[in-house]
Amino acid sequence: MPLDTPAKKLTKKDFTSDQEVRWCPGCGDYAILAAIQRALPEMGVTREKTVFVSGIGCSSRFPYYMNTYGFHTIHGRAPALATGLKLANPELDVWIITGDGDGLSIGGNHLMHLLRRNVDVQLLLFNNRIYGLTKGQYSPTSILGQRSPSTPMGSLDAPIQPALFALGAGARFVARGIDTVVKGLGDLFGEARAHHGTSFVEILQNCPVFNDGAWDGVTAREIASDTQLWVEHGKPLLFGKDKEKGLRIVDGGRRVEVVSVGKGGVPESEVAVHDETNRTLAFLLAQLQIPEHPMAFGVLYRDPMVAYDQAVVAQNEQAKAKHGDGDINALLRSGHTWTVE
Amino acid sequence: MDTPVSESSNNNRETLDSVVIRFAGDSGDGMQLAGTQFTQTTALAGNDLATFPDFPAEIRAPAGTTFGVSGFQIHFASHDVLTPGDAPDVLVAMNPAALKVNLSDVPKGGLIIINEGAFSSANLKKAGYTSNPLDDESLAPYRVLKIDISKLALAAVEHLGLGSKAALRTKNVWSLGLLYWMFDRDRSSTIRWLEAKFANKPDIAAANVAALNAGHAYGETAELPQGVGTYKVPKAELQPGEYRNITGNEALAWGLAAGGRLAGLPVLFGSYPITPASTVLHSLAKLKHFGVTTFQAEDEIAAICSAVGASFGGALGATASSGPGIALKGEALGLAIMTELPLVIFDIQRAGPSTGMPTKTEQSDLFQAVWGRNGDAPLCVLAPATPGECFHYAIEACRIATKYMTPVIVLSDGYIANGAAPWRIPSFDDMARFDVRFHSETEGFHPYLRDETTLARVWPKPGTPGLEHRIGGLEKGYSSGNISYDPDNHHKMTKVREAKILGIANDMPEQAVELGNDSGELAVVSWGSTFGSVNQAVRRARSEGLDVSHIHLRQMWPMPRNLGDLLRGFRKILVPELNNGQLYRVLRAEYLVPAQPLDKIAGMPFKVAEVLDGIREHLQA
DSSP states (O other): OOOOOOSSOOOGGGGBOSSOOOSOTTOHHHHHHHHHHHHHHHHTOOSTTEEEEEOSSSGGGGGGGBSSEEEEOSTTOHHHHHHHHHHHOTTSEEEEEEEHHIIIIITHHHHHHHHHHTOSOEEEEEEOSBOTTTTSOBOTTSOTTOOBTTBTTOOOSOOOOHHHHHHHTTOSEEEEEETTOHHHHHHHHHHHHHSSSOEEEEEEOOOTTTSTTTTHHHHOGGGHHHHEEEOOTTSBOEESTTSOEEEEEEGGGTEEEEEEBSTTSBOGGGSOBOOTTOHHHHHHHHTOOTTTSOEEEEEEEEOOOOOHHHHHHHHHHHHHHHHOSOOHHHHHTOSSOEEEO | OOOOOEEOSGGGOEEOSEEEEEEEEETTSOHHHHHHHHHHHHHHTTOEEEEEEEOOSSTTOOTTOGGGEEEEEEEEESSOOOSSOSSOSEEEEOSHHHHHHHGGGSOTTOEEEEEGGGOOHHHHHHTTOSSOTTTSSTTTTSEEEEEOHHHHHHHHHGGGTOOHHHHHTTHHHHHHHHHHHHTTOOSHHHHHHHHHHTTTOHHHHHHHHHHHHHHHHHHHHSOOOTTOOOEEOOOOOOOSEEEEEEEHHHHHHHHHHHHHHHHTOOEEEEEOOOTTTHHHHHHHHTOGGGTEEEEEOSSHHHHHHHHHHHHHTTSEEEEEEOHHHHHHHHHHHHHHHHTTOOEEEEEEEOBOSTTOBTTSOOOTTHHHHHHOSSSSOOOEEEOOSSHHHHHHHHHHHHHHHHHHTOEEEEEEEHHHHHOEEEEEOOOGGGSOOOOOOOBOOOTTOOTTOBOTTTOOBOOBOTTOTTOOOEEESSOBOTTTOSBOOOHHHHHHHHHHHHHHHHGGGGGSOOOOOSBSOSSEEEEEEEEGGGHHHHHHHHHHHHHTTOOEEEEEEOEEESOOTTHHHHHTTEEEEEEEESSSSSHHHHHHHHHOOOEEEEEOOSSSOOOHHHHHHHHHHHHHO
């Protein structure tokens, strides 16, 4: 990712386009949009090198509201399109905006391959567990039994957990945030951008029209300290109002359990310490669900390796170093040729 | 073989002006290798030629079965060769299945070289023979040369101590050696090729060379039955210049690299493997030092989307596929049309619908290419006639795509993709550049500003300060580039997109008549890879005194601007196509002319005779 120094300090306003935002009142997308418009100037990026690419769905309207380069593509294909864009110009700072339907249903295949290739982009997956733009059908992250226009008696297929999917596909950066925790989001966006390779950020987002309160069990302010575990590299996995609870790894690493820490509980030394380079731990954290466990937030996993686009550039350079700059005339005359007098 | 034109003093070789040979064997017998080597050597000998490789879809079909038979036909001559030939003068049959599948194509009196060693009762049974055709009268109408090639090849390489399996594998090269002797070909080019190919396996190289020489020596020394002679095909009178053999897919790949150079752009080629298009990807993957980046995507959709993304980013995005893959790419093609981005698409057509017959040729994607998308979604479609033309049309596709900000589909097919033909190598230095100028003016900018003449929108490149903009699949306002649901605007934008594509006709040549007069009784209108057989058929019809002209289309959409007037000058119009009738319907719809179809839907190219029969029938009707 290029680090550019803009001539003047940009502000949120510089990243706001002149287009009227058309999400429903109260949509979680507003908060995410504001968070990124605020976070980008902090990262010191330029508008001209920033590109937002999206698929189809409510979240995918996002690029129109950003005063950067943007491409609102077709359903599910933003990762494929962004890969080509990054190969054409690896200097660009590319953000993919997708949702649970766009990214995990119609575009699940492309997302998997983006992650395993490790293309240097940031991907924000807005997870509201419902189809919004098509008016309320259940999505691949909807809870089992979700009633919707297409499942009046309740959905029958088990939901996918986006962060687990990402880890399984070989993602090297997996984070999770919440639409309403704006400060937390801004930080995650900064971390995501600083990471070389695909940065996968799942954002729990509320759809007030078709699935209102789907995440309340995790995000409601009054219970948040007990249902959210914000992880930090090198720090013990503590949560609760007074950090009086923690996660202990048991069964030889096969399971985590919630323990009381301190007075009347276990000593803090028994609480697991977050190691963001530990993939096994990341899997354990990604699958924590309420009510048994708190849900994990923050950077669950970060272990960089060479990004695909950089490797492609290197291989192209290697070919040039070996063969020199290609000569079309020589190419046409390679192999057997003969002359007719 | 044609009737001998003269007796030559050179070893008493009969001089022929044209020969068609078909190599046929099991898919593991190396027939494609024998065929391509014969092709290379024949080109070096100065003949004009055309080839037709025909192989099964199965990678290793069960040995000895009829559906595992692989064939390679070459037509070479002392004159212009436009087709791989209707019927083989010489059939090399390496096993009973190869004989069974190919025998009906051999004209009576044709020469059949048979590997007797493979006619075991097990192989005969696998091929579905109830009795051995070598023992009964079924081959009586032909000249037959029965040789135990298996045994002779084994003996030739015995001294090298290879395993019998590896030793037996040289029988294709043994038979190649025999044909080199029969047709007076020089072995040295093949020997050099074998030595290079097996540089890391010197014993295999030595075995193949030994087998090649042994086959040749067998011809020199063995007593051959009456009627089997040696022949000579004098050099063809070709236009002076430097030549090479080229396949259509290779030419498309090289043309794309050249087109990128002429546009001054890096190329991003995103592709997903599919028969018969994959070799375009293989060729381009070797051209990284030409500013070509190749990307093997996870599927057909991702392949084209990566190309669209690259074009948005200021590179030249390109992709290739065959019918089923083009179907999957349809939505992204629409996106490229809506966002008016340059894109080059190679469609190497094959027999459909659905999976169809992947290794067999067909011209049935014309409708799909011109109209196969949701909405009114026009784009440009070109169709090269020969492998060599693929190079020029790939370049032309790059020029039009970047000048008009549009996807351009090049319709090739399995026949020209795999067939090789001698090609006079053009000079790249003589080719006109068409450097792309990205938009840079920030004053009054919006992404749908248009060039008044071409109607192309501007191409602003991400990374340029002051030109930040958003595009996408939603309809855009004509004068703002912002999302628009305005009814009049959608009408206007649809008309503009159409006018832009139709305007390309003004930037391309008028339709010429290939053969015959500009008006008259019958126009035979062909397109794409059927050029050779149709042209030959019209030539023969004209020599019979029939009033027939040949018109061959290469600009499928928009069609040449004079085409309607030209067609209206003929009383009858016959449209031979390898499909169930597509172009003839387009011509009727566009020009209200009485076009009639002549279809062949067999997964095989037209034979000259089939088109000629069609012409005669149509004139009598």
